Amino acid sequence: xxxxxxxxxxxxxxxxxxxxxxxxxxxxxxxxxxxxxxxxxxxxxxxxxxxxxxxxxxxxxxxxxxxxxxxxxxxxxxxxxxxxxxxxxxxxxxxxxxxxxxxxxxxxxxxxxxxxxxxxxxxxxxxxxxxxxxxxxxxxxxxxxxxxxxxxxxxxxxxxxxxxxxxxxxxxxxxxxxxxxxxxxxxxxxxxxxxxxxxxxxxxxxxxxxxxxxxxxxxxxxxxxxxxxxxxxxxxxxxxxxxxxxxxxxxxxxxxxxxxxxxxxxxxxxxxxxxxxxxxx
Amino acid sequence: xxxxxxxxxxxxxxxxxxxxxxxxxxxxxxxxxxxxxxxxxxxxxxxxxxxxxxxxxxxxxxxxxxxxxxxxxxxxxxxxxxxxxxxxxxxxxxxxxxxxxxxxxxxxxxxxxxxxxxxxxxxxxxxxxxxxxxxxxxxxxxxxxxxxxxxxxxxxxxxxxxxxxxxxxxxxxxxxxxxxxxxxxxxxxxxxxxxxxxxxxxxxxxxxxxxxxxxxxxxxxxxxxxxxxxxxxxxxxxxxxxxxxxxxxxxxx
Numbered sequence: 001x002x003x004x005x006x007x008x009x010x011x012x013x014x015x016x017x018x019x020x021x022x023x024x025x026x027x028x029x030x031x032x033x034x035x036x037x038x039x040x041x042x043x044x045x046x047x048x049x050x051x052x053x054x055x056x057x058x059x060x061x062x063x064x065x066x067x068x069x070x071x072x073x074x075x076x077x078x079x080x081x082x083x084x085x086x087x088x089x090x091x092x093x094x095x096x097x098x099x100x101x102x103x104x105x106x107x108x109x110x111x112x113x114x115x116x117x118x119x120x121x122x123x124x125x126x127x128x129x130x131x132x133x134x135x136x137x138x139x140x141x142x143x144x145x146x147x148x149x150x151x152x153x154x155x156x157x158x159x160x161x162x163x164x165x166x167x168x169x170x171x172x173x174x175x176x177x178x179x180x181x182x183x184x185x186x187x188x189x190x191x192x193x194x195x196x197x198x199x200x201x202x203x204x205x206x207x208x209x210x211x212x213x214x215x216x217x218x219x220x221x222x223x224x225x226x227x228x229x230x231x232x233x234x235x236x237x238x239x240x241x242x243x244x245x246x247x248x249x250x251x252x253x254x255x256x257x258x259x260x261x262x263x264x265x266x267x268x269x270x271x272x273x274x275x276x277x278x279x280x281x
Numbered sequence: 282x283x284x285x286x287x288x289x290x291x292x293x294x295x296x297x298x299x300x301x302x303x304x305x306x307x308x309x310x311x312x313x314x315x316x317x318x319x320x321x322x323x324x325x326x327x328x329x330x331x332x333x334x335x336x337x338x339x340x341x342x343x344x345x346x347x348x349x350x351x352x353x354x355x356x357x358x359x360x361x362x363x364x365x366x367x368x369x370x371x372x373x374x375x376x377x378x379x380x381x382x383x384x385x386x387x388x389x390x391x392x393x394x395x396x397x398x399x400x401x402x403x404x405x406x407x408x409x410x411x412x413x414x415x416x417x418x419x420x421x422x423x424x425x426x427x428x429x430x431x432x433x434x435x436x437x438x439x440x441x442x443x444x445x446x447x448x449x450x451x452x453x454x455x456x457x458x459x460x461x462x463x464x465x466x467x468x469x470x471x472x473x474x475x476x477x478x479x480x481x482x483x484x485x486x487x488x489x490x491x492x493x494x495x496x497x498x499x500x501x502x503x504x505x506x507x508x509x510x511x512x513x514x515x516x517x518x519x520x521x522x523x524x525x526x527x528x529x530x531x532x533x534x
Contacts, residue, residue, distance in 0.1 A: 259454035261483035270454035
């Protein structure tokens, strides 16, 4: 468990919208939350706005998408007022993001070592020898057995689980204070998922970082986070401590929990969400 | 009678053998699961049965008859496959009606209009979807179409390759309920590939755990539910599902 000491990121009334031929559609409808040096989980199904929330924090939503917020502050910096150039010193260096699929998020024509080096030297001028040492130490920290060999490999030469560990290494090497992980394991096998999440968890805890874990998997999030936000169609419908998830009140959260089959399944039929129940919220 | 019998089956892609000496016997009306991590060869077995991976040795029999290596129309009438990704497995420029009619046209079956309408109803799709294109449907609706297409020829066996892993939890529940109901109503045999053990627990009678192209354990689903799988690798999968640290993780030694 990470003790929360003060707020790292504070978001108030965040809205994200996109134009369609029937007018602007809001995909995030005014959500507010604070993150300290803790592990916050954002859960929801596809289209709930959870990924858009993560991207909006890093100002990664391009035109014609529109992001507005009453307040979006990171460590005293007003993110809404940062220019593109100023954002570059925040992205990666202070807030970084692990994406879903290593197959598409790593550069196919650069070796693993070069990519990790790029992440480091973009933010810090360092002598070549020290860069190499840091890369090997980082690969070691994400539990890659033979860091020297792996640093010379291209992304297609490593497995999915290893690729995701490389990406985590790349995101953590500039030592950011906040890590956003958007479905970091959904492209991986169940057996590898736990390994990757344990690595993230271990590094985040050890360095006292903040973590925002975005996922559709309620169980996974409740296992690795301290606090959970449940999102549905752009709004936060429930906020609770991870341990309290079983006592969730909102019909949507309860519906999601009930719809998942369990390992000692005895039900003949799974309850299906009745989407009219919370249409008013 | 056994619906599918595999005897000492080896399957290769080019020079690489990916499935080694698999023997399984799945009885008619049974729901059987193949579980294991990616690359364990579980989907390849489905592909070989369906005729999509023709480079195999050993024996595959379907409902008592040995399967040939080529395209086998008798097998196609009896065995149909549902793929993982409903976004990739439906032709983007064919309406739902065309997708469902095609197997009937190929096999010279008449009365198409009524059959399509009845099948849409059986999988719980409103008739207004009939003349729409796949991009106008949600993921869950598309997977219903894929299941309907597989059932058009009234097969006895469905090969299900991760049928719900691309879907949201609440939609997964709907599709799992649908598969369970269809099996009960039509007396189908399922061979399901998945890495999701709770899904096996809900839908299947028996399971085979695979690793590196070999079956390491065949067990009743009761053992899975009680967490009593014998092999250490099966226990590892179970541990990963429940989020317990796997004892034999590579760095834990």
